[in-house]
Amino acid sequence: MSLIGHGGKEIVERVMDPQEAVDKIRSLTQIPIRNQIAREVIMLSYGFFTPLEGFMTKADVDGVVESMRLASGVVWSIPIVFDMSSEEIAAKGIKEGDTLLLMSQNQPLATLDVEEIFEYDLKNMAAKIYGTDDEKHPGCARTYRYAGRFIGGKVTLVNPPRMNEPYDAFFLTPRQMRAKIAEKGWERCVAHQTRNVPHSGHEWLMKHSWIACHADQPVEKTTTGVVVSAVMGEKRKGDYIDEAIVLTHDALRKYGYFREDVHLTSIIMWDMRYAGPKEAIFHAIVRTNLGITHHMFGRDHAGVGSYYDPYDAHRIFDTISKDDLRITPIRVLEWWFCPVCGEVTYMGLCGHTKERQNFSGTVVRSIIQDGVKPPRIIFRPEVFDIILETAGKYGFGSAYVNDQYLAQRQPLFTVPPLEL
Amino acid sequence: MTHHEETFPINVWINEERFAKLQAVKLGDLTQEVFAGLKVLRVPCTAEQRDKVLAVFPTAKFDSATTKSVEQLPRDVKDKIFDLVVEKASVDIMEEFLAGY
Ligand SMILES: [Zn+2]
Numbered sequence: 383m384s385l386i387g388h389g390g391k392e393i394v395e396r397v398m399d400p401q402e403a404v405d406k407i408r409s410l411t412q413i414p415i416r417n418q419i420a421r422e423v424i425m426l427s428y429g430f431f432t433p434l435e436g437f438m439t440k441a442d443v444d445g446v447v448e449s450m451r452l453a454s455g456v457v458w459s460i461p462i463v464f465d466m467s468s469e470e471i472a473a474k475g476i477k478e479g480d481t482l483l484l485m486s487q488n489q490p491l492a493t494l495d496v497e498e499i500f501e502y503d504l505k506n507m508a509a510k511i512y513g514t515d516d517e518k519h520p521g522c523a524r525t526y527r528y529a530g531r532f533i534g535g536k537v538t539l540v541n542p543p544r545m546n547e548p549y550d551a552f553f554l555t556p557r558q559m560r561a562k563i564a565e566k567g568w569e570r571c572v573a574h575q576t577r578n579v580p581h582s583g584h585e586w587l588m589k590h591s592w593i594a595c596h597a598d599q600p601v602e603k604t605t606t607g608v609v610v611s612a613v614m615g616e617k618r619k620g621d622y623i624d625e626a627i628v629l630t631h632d633a634l635r636k637y638g639y640f641r642e643d644v645h646l647t648s649i650i651m652w653d654m655r656y657a658g659p660k661e662a663i664f665h666a667i668v669r670t671n672l673g674i675t676h677h678m679f680g681r682d683h684a685g686v687g688s689y690y691d692p693y694d695a696h697r698i699f700d701t702i703s704k705d706d707l708r709i710t711p712i713r714v715l716e717w718w719f720c721p722v723c724g725e726v727t728y729m730g731l732c733g734h735t736k737e738r739q740n741f742s743g744t745v746v747r748s749i750i751q752d753g754v755k756p757p758r759i760i761f762r763p764e765v766f767d768i769i770l771e772t773a774g775k776y777g778f779g780s781a782y783v784n785d786q787y788l789a790q791r792q793p794l795f796t797v798p799p800l801e802l
Numbered sequence: 803m804t805h806h807e808e809t810f811p812i813n814v815w816i817n818e819e820r821f822a823k824l825q826a827v828k829l830g831d832l833t834q835e836v837f838a839g840l841k842v843l844r845v846p847c848t849a850e851q852r853d854k855v856l857a858v859f860p861t862a863k864f865d866s867a868t869t870k871s872v873e874q875l876p877r878d879v880k881d882k883i884f885d886l887v888v889e890k891a892s893v894d895i896m897e898e899f900l901a902g903y
Contacts, residue, residue, distance in 0.1 A: 719838040726838075739837050744868075749840070753877050754815035760838040 387432035389456035403540035410483035420486040421651035427539035437464035439534030459663040467529035497535035521655040543795035560673035571607040572676035583741035591678035615653035625776040658690035659698035809846035816841040827891035
């Protein structure tokens with residue numbers, strides 16, 4: 383099993399045994415962190431963001447902002463930064479060379495070595511990463527919310543979180559995912575990035591990418607897989623609840639729409655930046671680190687509003703050499719339902735462009751809200767049942783995030799109590 | 803109510819099971835195919851009925867931009883509207899439906 387990740391660097395877990403860590407962390411300055419930062423700390427520590435070992439220093443941010451590369455020259459598209467106000471830095475007397483104890487859920491989570499404290503021009507960061515400095519762009523808005531200073535330095539998990547049900551069955555670290563892929567005997571596999579519950583249009587995107595990924599390999603033995611990689615992060619009202627996303631994807635395997643030996647549902651923790659093409663590169667990097675060989679990119683990948691052309695996220699891969707990115711993009715147009723063909727079919731094949739019926743998010747949402755089971759050709763009945771079931775069990779009656787879910791949902795993970 | 807005046811419909815999804823019920827009361831022809839065999843039945847509201855629906859059910863919204871219909875009604879409300887359509891063998895049921903609120 384290879385452990386070589388993005389940038390040719392080995393996947394290294396930066397995780398300490400909590401009991402061994404206690405003595406080292408007891409006297410450190412404690413810094414409570416918000417959930418987004420906690421998620422990124424966990425991702426960094428397990429090597430999802432290899433070659434990064436921590437939050438970026440200024441030279442890395444500069445490289446990413448100005449030329450989509452880290453200071454080392456490795457391709458990287460989204461700044462991974464730890465922000466703190468100058469007031470908090472002064473009040474806590476934080477200086478370069480210190481080590482901080484990052485607290486999440488009122489428990490120690492990780493340490494952060496303060497290598498560098500720096501300021502950054504947020505407007506320039508937003509404009510270069512997102513191609514716009516419009517504060518209405520959710521990625522720009524997130525950038526503008528950063529406190530005035532950044533702390534760059536390595537992180538080390540000192541108290542590994544426990545994933546809660548049902549996520550515990552789907553969270554695999556890069557090392558675990560690589561072991562799983564080896565166990566399945568997959569020589570190739572393709573990532574399907576999602577924040578949706580799957581209708582059969584999504585199902586066909588996965589089938590399409592599996593076939594493209596398998597390509598010229600022998601067929602008697604399964605050597606190719608589909609890895610659903612669901613993104614779990616900050617939720618907004620109207621999003622699908624996280625539980626519905628993972629459990630419906632898994633249902634496609636459970637109920638045989640994908641064979642047991644070709645399909646795996648997994649999650650990563652990441653707060654979407656909606657950076658379109660730049661985010662496509664970032665997703666490709668994370669899946670490279672998971673040991674995945676191919677990555678599907680559909681229409682308007684990680685886009686928002688009309689900031690990007692629907693296929694910008696395809697074209698950006700033309701600008702990157704194979705030496706710079708180990709994962710192979712699989713570029714897919716749209717799948718739709720065609721009443722003339724009488725089936726779900728592909729934009730690149732079906733000539734009935736006038737008659738075609740697109741999978742519309744609004745229509746799908748409305749059908750789900752009304753609980754009216756759609757024809758199985760567009761929505762698998764078991765998937766539909768699970769949406770309604772998870773709405774009741776986890777979503778306070780709704781498959782879509784509402785105020786109650788935001789306030790009372792079960793967190794993805796629990797940071798175990800650790801006495802200092 | 804005549805069908806010449808402008809209406810503000812409530813869209814009710816019709817799958818095979820519901821379609822069979824509508825056909826039994828000869829309303830099958832009133833549905834429109836939307837997506838892969840899934841149909842919609844548009845239950846008309848007058849402007850006045852629309853306003854009452856929006857007042858009685860606070861989650862409901864009138865989508866004036868795209869669908870020009872009353873959206874986001876709770877599921878059980880739409881179920882009741884559908885049941886009343888079948889019971890009365892007519893789509894002109896909103897006056898009776900709203901009388902109960
Ligand atoms: Zn066709």
